[in-house]
Amino acid sequence: MQSKQPLELFRDRFPVGARDVLGPLHDLYTYVDGRFLRGDQAVVSVWEHSYLYGDGVFEGIRAYNGRIFKLDEHLERLLESAKSLDLTVPLSKKELAEVVLTTFAVNRLQEGHMRLSVTRGVGTMGLNPRNSKAPSVVAMAYPFAPLMGDKAIRMLTSTVRRRRCDSVDAKIKSANYLENILAKIQSNKSQYDDALMLDHNGYVAEATAMNIFARHKDIWSTPTTVACLDGVTRRVVIGILESFGSAVAVRNISLHELYNADEVFCTGTGAEIVPVQSVDGRSIGDAAPGPVTEMVIKKYRELTREGVAIPELVPAR
Numbered sequence: 001m002q003s004k005q006p007l008e009l010f011r012d013r014f015p016v017g018a019r020d021v022l023g024p025l026h027d028l029y030t031y032v033d034g035r036f037l038r039g040d041q042a043v044v045s046v047w048e049h050s051y052l053y054g055d056g057v058f059e060g061i062r063a064y065n066g067r068i069f070k071l072d073e074h075l076e077r078l079l080e081s082a083k084s085l086d087l088t089v090p091l092s093k094k095e096l097a098e099v100v101l102t103t104f105a106v107n108r109l110q111e112g113h114m115r116l117s118v119t120r121g122v123g124t125m126g127l128n129p130r131n132s133k134a135p136s137v138v139a140m141a142y143p144f145a146p147l148m149g150d151k152a153i154r155m156l157t158s159t160v161r162r163r164r165c166d167s168v169d170a171k172i173k174s175a176n177y178l179e180n181i182l183a184k185i186q187s188n189k190s191q192y193d194d195a196l197m198l199d200h201n202g203y204v205a206e207a208t209a210m211n212i213f214a215r216h217k218d219i220w221s222t223p224t225t226v227a228c229l230d231g232v233t234r235r236v237v238i239g240i241l242e243s244f245g246s247a248v249a250v251r252n253i254s255l256h257e258l259y260n261a262d263e264v265f266c267t268g269t270g271a272e273i274v275p276v277q278s279v280d281g282r283s284i285g286d287a288a289p290g291p292v293t294e295m296v297i298k299k300y301r302e303l304t305r306e307g308v309a310i311p312e313l314v315p316a317r
Helices: 018-027 049-053 071-084 093-106 178-189 232-243 255-259 291-303
Strands: 029-032 035-038 056-064 112-119 136-142 153-157 194-198 204-207 211-216 219-222 247-250 263-268 272-279
Touching (some): 049 112, 071 093, 071 112, 153 178, 178 194, 211 232, 219 232, 232 263, 263 291, 272 291
Parallel strands (some): 153 194, 219 247
Antiparallel strands (some): 194 204, 211 219
C-alpha cells in the first residue's frame, strides 16, 4: 500500500468543509475576542475548553426589524450563568451589548439570530479550569427562521431525563446540551418534530430547546425552573397571559395533565411561539393552535417591535 504524506493522512475521509455546510453564512463577520473575522479566519482553537469540555455559557438573541428584542434580559442571564460557573467575563454588560449590536450592524442584518458565547478559553489538556488563562467571547449573527417553522408540532416523551438541580442547575445556559441532543435524536428517529423531557421525578420539564405551557379551562400552567431553563420568552409569555386576565400557575405538571390539556404551546427565542398538536400520539384540544395560543402569537409579534436599535451600518474592523 502506498504511504501518504503525513500532512494528508486520511484527508479523503473528510471531503466536506465549513463552506460546503454553511454556504453564504461562511462569509459573515464573526466577533472573536476583539476582532471581526470572516470565512476561514473566523475560527477558535482546538485547545479551547468549550470545544474540549463544554466549559462555557451562551445566549441566543433575536433581532426584529432593526431592533434587538430583550437584549438586557439576555445579557443579564449570560452574566448570571457565567458567575455560577466561576467564569470571568472580560467585557462589561454595556460592552457586551455593543458587541451584539455591532455584530448585527457589520453584517447588515436587520432581522436574524445571534449566538453570544463566553468560554473558559484556550488551555492545556485537563478538566481543571485553571488550565485556561484567558476567557473568550464569540458573537455570531445570521439569518434564522423560527426554529420549528410555523406549524403545530408533534412531540414524543423522551426517556432522557433532565438533570437534577444539585448536578448542574437548569438556570445555567451552558455550552453542554448533550442530554437535550440525545432527546432530539430520539424524536428524529421516531419521526416526531421534537422531544418532551421530564425531570427526575417524572414531571414535565421542557422540550429540547423550548419551555412549555398548558391550558386547563381558564388556568395556564408552566413547569418550575427546577429542571428547565428560565426562558426569556417564557417570562414574556407569562406577562402576555396575565395581561389577558389569565391565571398562570408555575408548578409541577404530569404527563396525564398534559395529555388532557385544552391547549399546549412551546416558547423560545429561536422558536418563538410553537403550538403543540399532539404528545405521544394524544391530540391536544380541538385544534392547534388553540384560540388563546393564537392571541399569544399575535401579541408576541407586536412586542418584538420593541427593543434596542441596531446602529447605522459600519465598516467591519
